[in-house]
Amino acid sequence: MLxxxxxxxxxxxxxxxxxxxxxxxxxxxxTARELEDVSYTLCVMMGTTDIHDAVGKADALxxxxxxxxxxxxxxxxxxxxxxx
Numbered sequence: 001m002l003x004x005x006x007x008x009x010x011x012x013x014x015x016x017x018x019x020x021x022x023x024x025x026x027x028x029x030x031t032a033r034e035l036e037d038v039s040y041t042l043c044v045m046m047g048t049t050d051i052h053d054a055v056g057k058a059d060a061l062x063x064x065x066x067x068x069x070x071x072x073x074x075x076x077x078x079x080x081x082x083x084x
Contacts, residue, residue: 004046006065009061012041013058046061
């Protein structure tokens with residue numbers, strides 16, 4: 001099974017949270033569309049059909065990536081693996 005890049009997942013989670021806050025403060029059509037797009041992308045990346053499940057799996061992936069010992073490699077990726 002392919003594992004998403006934790007850096008990409010972290011960016012998506014951050015964007016998802018920012019859009020949820022923005023939409024709660026003031027509903028806008030453009031924000032709603034972008035929130036839907038980010039939610040869909042998170043679901044696809046995490047292999048779910050529900051955004052709550054996707055966020056939970058993304059959190060678990062990031063927690064696991066944080067427990068992995070960081071090793072410095074020549075590319076400067078600090079031991080994070082790419083989903084290839």
